[in-house]
Amino acid sequence: MVRSLLKLYLVLILGVAAGLAAIDHVLVPAYHQQLSETEREREKSYSYLLSLYLERYEGDRRRAALTRLQDHASESFALIGTDAAGHLGERRLRDLRDGKLVFGTDGDDAYLPLHDGQILHMSKRNLDYTNIELIAYALLAGTTLLAVVAWLFYHWRELNALREAAKQFGSGKLSTRAGLSRRSNVYRLARQFDDMASRIEASVLQQREMIHGISHELKTPITRLEFGIALLRSGDAKQDPARRAQGLEKLRVDVRELDELVTELLTLGQLEQGATPVRPTLVTSAEMIDGVVAVVARDTADRGLVLHVRNSRPYARHLCDARLVARALLKLCRNAIRNARGTVAIEAHTDAAGTLSLVVEDDGPAVPPEERARIFEPFHRTDGSGDSHVNRVGLDLAIVRRIAMAHGGQVSLGSGEAGGARFVITLPALYASPDTDARAAAQPG
Incomplete structure (x- = not known):
């Protein structure tokens, strides 16, 4: 069970890591435009106030105002021209020309167009959240482990019941069945085992009955043969030839009966095994x-x-x-x-x-x-x-x-x-x- 737990846990951890990486590198870029629209609506008031504040100043006074603003904000600000924003791509440049707030692909940068053609580049300051991230990932790994343990323990209990049933069946208790409920996740497997066990039990019982029948069928002509041979041996030399011939004929009939029975057994065995070819x-x-x-x-x-x-x-x-x-x-x-x-x-x-x-x-x-x-x-x-x-x-x-x-x-x-x-x-x-x-x-x- 421990080995299965480790394998399943490793697969889940790798799957979660791959999913997080796919979100950052595939899902976010694919839906960047939709996410930008949502974020633009959320920051609408902030960008309006920021634009209104900066447009009150020009030249050096704007730069001084931007410095004062930066002292009280969590972002860093810089004024750039349109040429410096060429890396954003045609779609986002078109949004800038339309006066819209534009976000970078990584989500850390934002670009706010001003009325005089300048662009305010806002970049989030890198804060150290390493300890919080480690705690978050540890909690994720722990909850995943608990889920895996609970799931595996539930299945292990049912599989162990199925294993015990197979063990008892293999030891000769042909009436053993798994008997799991329909709510079990391995119910289909248990039902297949029970069906197989029922067929094997019926086949074994049929073989036992057949062996008993064969022994009974063989015993009757063999007994008659022994009795007939004993009669022939006990007869004297002057025994009636007709009676002797009649006794020999009865022995031949018993021998033919044995031969027919053995032939039928071989025929049935060949048909059971598919060894008798069908020549249509x-x-x-x-x-x-x-x-x-x-x-x-x-x-x-x-x-x-x-x-x-x-x-x-x-x-x-x-x-x-x-x-x-x-x-x-x-x-x-x-x-x-x-x-x-x-x-x-x-x-x-x-x-x-x-x-x-x-x-x-x-x-x-x-x-x-x-x-x-x-x-x-x-x-x-x-x-x-x-x-x-x-x-x-x-x-x-x-x-x-x-x-x-x-x-x-x-x-x-x-x-x-x-x-x-x-x-x-x-x-x-x-x-x-x-x-x-x-x-x-x-x-x-």
Whole structure:
């Protein structure tokens, strides 16, 4: 604090000195004419009496009268001619010819024209005010120091509170906030710190929940693998080959589940870090939906579900990474198939501005409104009613959100017409072309 005080005090003292010098050398000469008018009005009576007194005498008698006057005045007087006043400049010489009192640039000299053409030069006597000036400058420096100390102490107290909050936050107390009032001069800085602390705390808590979810998700297939391997080892040599093959197949399924989970974790990590490049290509919404429908058609048929596909502008082209967008759409479809009771709907809408909206809706259990924002977090779990939407959420929806964000879009969750979940991926119109009438006419339906 002392170092900051000295630096600020030095800057202020230098600034005050520069301001005083600027007043004497810049401001006064710039407004000399205006100041002269004011001073001329103030000295009007004095100059009139002085002129009236001197014009009563001529020649040597005027000089004698001037000597007597000088003995009783604080100025020194001298009679000069017009030629001796040539240094005053054309404007002030013109004022002298008009009979006006003229002042010098430094303010110490004055020139009073007399009726006979002579000019009375008045010069202030230099009085020693050194001690008074030193006291005045000392008072100015002292009051400036007091103001700086008061100002710096007030800010130091607030900055110290902010520093303590940062220290506690760095020691692991993630709930620490600065909490300064709006009247604080560093309120914006404190608010930025509080916002940063809130985001970091939320991120750390999310990472902890994610680690907990990962450990839980890995533990289940690993336990099944250990149990299956133990069964295979305990079996005798005459064990039924069919049962042995069935046990090996279950082990392979568990291994694939582990592999898919690790792959999804790597994918999410790459999307979070921006390591997965987005390779945009021109693709129609019909191409993306047809590819996804071809993959999930068998699953819907096996579960006895009805799959509805609607597309407002199937041949409108969009610039996006078709592989990533189709992957996100596929994950939403599989999520809907797991939860639907009888119907799954896939829709694509393209508005006049070219914004593409991909909608996946089911008629399964609805997601509570308070869970819709957090359902996109990795491994988010709630104590729900047992519905798979709210009881167990893995990495699929988190990946869907990251894919949408990578394209500058977003994904939202609402309630569908049948009461189930309605997921909407909105992609901005980076590029879109009108429907091709010829292609539309060539396609039945």
